[in-house]
Amino acid sequence: xxxxxxxxxxxxxxxxxxxxxxxxxxxxxxxxxxxxxxxxxxxxxxxxxxxxxxxxxxxxxxxxxxxxxxxxxxxxxxxxxxxxxxxxxxxxxxxxxxxxxxxxxxxxxxxxxxxxxxxxxxxxxxxxxxxxxxxxxxxxxxxxxxxxxxxxxxxxxxxxxxxxxxxxxxxxxxxxxxxxxxxxxxxxxxxxxxxxxxxxxxxxxxxxxxxxxxxxxxxxxxxxxxxxxxxxxxxxxxxxxxxxxxxxxxxxxxxxxxxxxxxxxxxxxxxxxxxxxxxxxxxxxxxxxxxxxxxxxxxxxxxxxxxxxxxxxxxxxxxxxxxxxxxxxxxxxxxxxxxxxxxxxxxxxxxxxxxxxxxxxxxxxxxxxxxxxxxxxxxxxxxxxxxxxxxx
Amino acid sequence: xxxxxxxxxxxxxxxxxxxxxxxxxxxxxxxxxxxxxxxxxxxxxxxxxxxxxxxxxxxxxxxxxxxxxxxxxxxxxxxxxxxxxxxxxxxxxxxxxxxxxxxxxxxxxxxxxxxxxxxxxxxxxxxxxxxxxxxxxxxxxxxxxxxxxxxxxxxxxxxxxxxxxxxxxxxxxxxxxxxxxxxxxxxxxxxxxxxxxxxxxxxxxxxxxxxxxxxxxxxxxxxxxxxxxxxxxxxxxxxxxxxxxxxxxxxxxxxxxxxxxxxxxxxxxxxxxxxxxxxxxxxxxxxxxxxxxxxxxxxxxxxxxxxxxxxxxxxxxxxxxxxxxxxxxxxxxxxxxxxxxxxxxxxxxxxxxxxxxxxxxxxxxxxxxxxxxxxxxxxxxxxxxxxxxxxxxxxxxxxxxxxxxxxxxxxxxxxxxxxxxxxxxxxxxxxxxxxxxxxxxxxxxxxxxxxxxxxxxxxxxxxxxxxxxxxxxxxxxxxxxxxxxxxxxxxxxxxxxxxxxxxxxxxxxxxxxxxxxxxxxxxxxxxxxxxxxxx
Numbered sequence: 063x064x065x066x067x068x069x070x071x072x073x074x075x076x077x078x079x080x081x082x083x084x085x086x087x088x089x090x091x092x093x094x095x096x097x098x099x100x101x102x103x104x105x106x107x108x109x110x111x112x113x114x115x116x117x118x119x120x121x122x123x124x125x126x127x128x129x130x131x132x133x134x135x136x137x138x139x140x141x142x143x144x145x146x147x148x149x150x151x152x153x154x155x156x157x158x159x160x161x162x163x164x165x166x167x168x169x170x171x172x173x174x175x176x177x178x179x180x181x182x183x184x185x186x187x188x189x190x191x192x193x194x195x196x197x198x199x200x201x202x203x204x205x206x207x208x209x210x211x212x213x214x215x216x217x218x219x220x221x222x223x224x225x226x227x228x229x230x231x232x233x234x235x236x237x238x239x240x241x242x243x244x245x246x247x248x249x250x251x252x253x254x255x256x257x258x259x260x261x262x263x264x265x266x267x268x269x270x271x272x273x274x275x276x277x278x279x280x281x282x283x284x285x286x287x288x289x290x291x292x293x294x295x296x297x298x299x300x301x302x303x304x305x306x307x308x309x310x311x312x313x314x315x316x317x318x319x320x321x322x323x324x325x326x327x328x329x330x331x332x333x334x335x336x337x338x339x340x341x342x343x344x345x346x347x348x349x350x351x352x353x354x355x356x357x358x359x360x361x362x363x364x365x366x367x368x369x370x371x372x373x374x375x376x377x378x379x380x381x382x383x384x385x386x387x388x389x390x391x392x393x394x395x396x397x398x399x400x401x402x403x404x405x406x407x408x409x410x411x412x413x414x415x416x417x418x419x420x421x422x423x424x425x426x427x428x429x430x431x432x433x434x435x436x437x438x439x440x441x442x443x444x445x446x447x448x449x450x451x452x453x454x
Numbered sequence: 455x456x457x458x459x460x461x462x463x464x465x466x467x468x469x470x471x472x473x474x475x476x477x478x479x480x481x482x483x484x485x486x487x488x489x490x491x492x493x494x495x496x497x498x499x500x501x502x503x504x505x506x507x508x509x510x511x512x513x514x515x516x517x518x519x520x521x522x523x524x525x526x527x528x529x530x531x532x533x534x535x536x537x538x539x540x541x542x543x544x545x546x547x548x549x550x551x552x553x554x555x556x557x558x559x560x561x562x563x564x565x566x567x568x569x570x571x572x573x574x575x576x577x578x579x580x581x582x583x584x585x586x587x588x589x590x591x592x593x594x595x596x597x598x599x600x601x602x603x604x605x606x607x608x609x610x611x612x613x614x615x616x617x618x619x620x621x622x623x624x625x626x627x628x629x630x631x632x633x634x635x636x637x638x639x640x641x642x643x644x645x646x647x648x649x650x651x652x653x654x655x656x657x658x659x660x661x662x663x664x665x666x667x668x669x670x671x672x673x674x675x676x677x678x679x680x681x682x683x684x685x686x687x688x689x690x691x692x693x694x695x696x697x698x699x700x701x702x703x704x705x706x707x708x709x710x711x712x713x714x715x716x717x718x719x720x721x722x723x724x725x726x727x728x729x730x731x732x733x734x735x736x737x738x739x740x741x742x743x744x745x746x747x748x749x750x751x752x753x754x755x756x757x758x759x760x761x762x763x764x765x766x767x768x769x770x771x772x773x774x775x776x777x778x779x780x781x782x783x784x785x786x787x788x789x790x791x792x793x794x795x796x797x798x799x800x801x802x803x804x805x806x807x808x809x810x811x812x813x814x815x816x817x818x819x820x821x822x823x824x825x826x827x828x829x830x831x832x833x834x835x836x837x838x839x840x841x842x843x844x845x846x847x848x849x850x851x852x853x854x855x856x857x858x859x860x861x862x863x864x865x866x867x868x869x870x871x872x873x874x875x876x877x878x879x880x881x882x883x884x885x886x887x888x889x890x891x892x893x894x895x896x897x898x899x900x901x902x903x904x905x906x907x908x909x910x911x912x913x914x915x916x917x918x919x920x921x922x923x924x925x926x927x928x929x930x931x932x933x934x935x936x937x938x939x940x941x942x943x944x945x946x947x948x949x950x951x952x953x954x955x956x957x958x959x960x961x962x963x964x965x966x967x968x969x970x971x972x973x974x975x976x977x978x979x980x981x982x983x984x985x986x987x988x989x
Contacts, residue, residue, distance in 0.1 A: 067458065080902045087904070088792050090817065091810040096795075096803065120807045165796030166803060193796075223800065 099222030101207025254399025297384030317356020793904030809865035818901030
């Protein structure tokens with residue numbers, strides 16, 4: 063056996079390897095159904111769940127006839143009742159000619175009933191299964207998950223994809239209004255924290271049912287106990303500090319103004335005082351005036367002074383509203399417990415057991431410093447008095 | 455069985471002893487006789503009754519007592535030169551020679567003939583060689599020696615702009631099929647006395663003149679020696695193009711990458727010679743070979759050195775990027791759409807899936823159909839006359855491509871992907887062949903093993919490239935960390951590159967002594983310019 067002979071044998075063996083094994087794990091694109099949304103609802107039987115899948119319907123376009131796409135809904139919804147999620151999917155797989163492909167799942171939606179029962183035990187599969195992505199949005203439906211997944215969207219062919227885009231664009235301003243699977247699992251792992259999940263409600267618009275974000279659901283342990291409406295979500299977001307630019311409005315006697323706060327600098331200090339633990343919050347931000355109504359006959363300086371004061375008051379009100387609400391529910395939605403643990407790990411070991419008693423009594427020291435830095439394109443409104451030169 | 459047969463063939467071809475071809479010239483090895491008639495008869499019988507063999511008999515001397523003959527091949531010689539510088543002086547020479555003793559061959563050569571290159575010979579083999587390569591042979595009655603007078607002149611192509619390597623900025627001359635013209639073009643560029651041009655003849659039947667050009671002290675002697683031995687051992691009857699030589703001297707004959715560089719431009723060859731490479735010029739071919747060749751040379755073009763360094767560097771990086779596009783984009787597309795759909799962004803996945811829906815073939819087959827039909831179109835476009843080629847590419851590319859998509863045979867994204875790779879492959883002309891082969895190999899690997907297959911293929915390619923050598927020089931040389939980096943992925947400004955490539959050059963390493971940045975204009979010049987401006 064010489065050198066060349068050996069080489070030729072090697073090549074033949076390599077080629078045979080390919081041909082005999084064939085295309086292992088080969089999945090042509092036209093043999094998979096792409097799942098875009100996954101919903102979990104409470105079933106009649108307590109041990110079981112109603113699994114809903116939104117599967118996109120890919121319409122073949124022969125050549126360049128693109129007209130066929132976009133007429134009617136381009137997805138369909140499948141349902142199964144089973145005790146596990148993957149076994150439910152296996153059931154569904156037998157109903158369609160293609161294999162179910164979960165990698166591109168956009169949203170995981172829990173029905174309200176199921177959320178009241180608890181969601182923890184169904185989280186396991188999302189963490190364990192390879193096909194599930196940790197970046198998927200987790201949502202809570204105001205009614206059932208199926209309602210959301212069957213709803214349509216005006217601008218998107220596929221409502222689950224539309225929903226995920228909606229949450230993404232919302233999360234650029236209010237990060238609190240979004241919850242990824244990854245964040246949810248880490249929140250759930252923190253012992254004292256109550257995670258919050260965005261709530262989606264289905265509204266009837268022009269004969270179509272469309273989904274919209276309506277607030278945040280509060281989970282104590284893993285069970286639904288209450289929710290924050292959009293105004294409280296703002297109060298929550300101020301303290302979480304993970305917002306880029308949030309707008310709010312002030313309605314006082316003299317007039318009305320719409321403003322936004324950016325450049326937020328937040329210092330969140332858990333402290334152990336003589337009377338027990340308390341939270342000290344230092345909030346700084348730049349205010350931009352977006353709209354002014356009223357304030358007739360007043361000078362700009364005066365208006366700004368009034369607005370600045372009103373702003374601080376409004377902010378304080380919103381923050382405390384939300385905080386008090388969470389104290390009423392005894393749900394540490396901010397993760398203050400974890401904050402204490404980070405700053406005072408040894409002391410917190412003792413506090414941890416009593417956190418449920420401590421939290422409703424927790425005090426907050428709030429200091430807000432705001433500055434009006436931006437008035438938009440103009441300084442004065444049409445009906446405001448010209449500012450005198452001396453004051454300028 | 456088949457493989458055993460093939461391997462036996464290869465081995466026996468390697469072991470076969472060199473055939474002694476001197477036997478062919480055995481007759482020509484005879485010495486010339488003193489009788490003119492006999493000699494002429496012998497030449498006639500050796501060359502045959504060819505129409506272009508001309509024998510011109512003449513008489514000279516005071517009383518026309520001496521007789522002689524000129525033998526040449528019509529069409530290879532300059533007839534005016536024969537008349538003016540051979541016949542006229544010898545026939546009109548009225549010097550008194552009484553007998554053959556007084557008139558010697560060297561006497562004729564020195565005092566009668568008005569030709570530059572004249573050699574004496576008494577062997578038929580040399581006389582026939584001379585005659586067939588355009589010299590005129592003078593035989594005289596009563597002498598056992600003949601004169602071979604160089605009178606070469608034949609039809610040849612002018613020096614024109616090369617078709618293969620066009621430049622926007624830079625010299626436009628190209629080599630021709632004539633060896634002498636080609637060596638002239640090189641000499642004109644390198645006027646150093648150290649430029650050596652060694653001649654040799656290859657091919658039993660064609661006796662092609664081959665010239666090795668290098669600069670002494672810059673080219674490595676061991677490489678020159680290696681090249682000489684390889685050229686000497688070429689045992690072939692015909693060399694019709696430098697491509698014949700390339701196949702005999704390359705080091706990895708079974709690799710898809712070429713280890714011998716080539717160019718049609720004298721400026722490119724001159725620069726390679728100046729870097730320490732050796733050029734092989736073969737008569738009858740406008741393509742001059744250079745050895746050793748590094749992989750990175752495929753990405754260097756002549757124009758890189760004629761435009762400013764920044765843009766040259768960008769285009770060179772783009773060429774390397776295009777190599778990867780040309781080889782890997784189709785395989786990656788196949789791997790993604792058949793194995794790793796999770797890697798495609800969701801929106802793009804829907805677009806791709808929509809196009810995929812309803813097409814009957816698997817992705818590999820689809821891609822192979824497109825790639826192979828593209829190769830067919832390319833080949834047809836090359837072989838056809840230029841005017842027809844245009845029409846064909848329109849029919850092939852536009853009509854067939856469009857119809858295939860609208861008939862639902864192939865998906866539109868696949869057409870785009872294949873088209874991009876095809877165009878990208880053309881950016882690196884000297885690797886086009888290896889790219890199209892690699893692409894198909896990678897496509898098959900990707901279709902069978904997905905991303906893993908591509909990884910294996912890429913590693914295999916790297917291993918192959920890294921193990922190859924060209925005349926003992928690592929093929930991947932300039933890619934490694936060394937000073938050759940200054941002219942590999944990017945091209946540094948010319949004034950920074952003060953040394954010749956590390957692996958190739960011999961003793962004379964410095965291009966210049968020190969790095970001197972271009973001189974800044976001093977204040978006086980500035981002031982002067984300002985004054986002119988003010989006026």
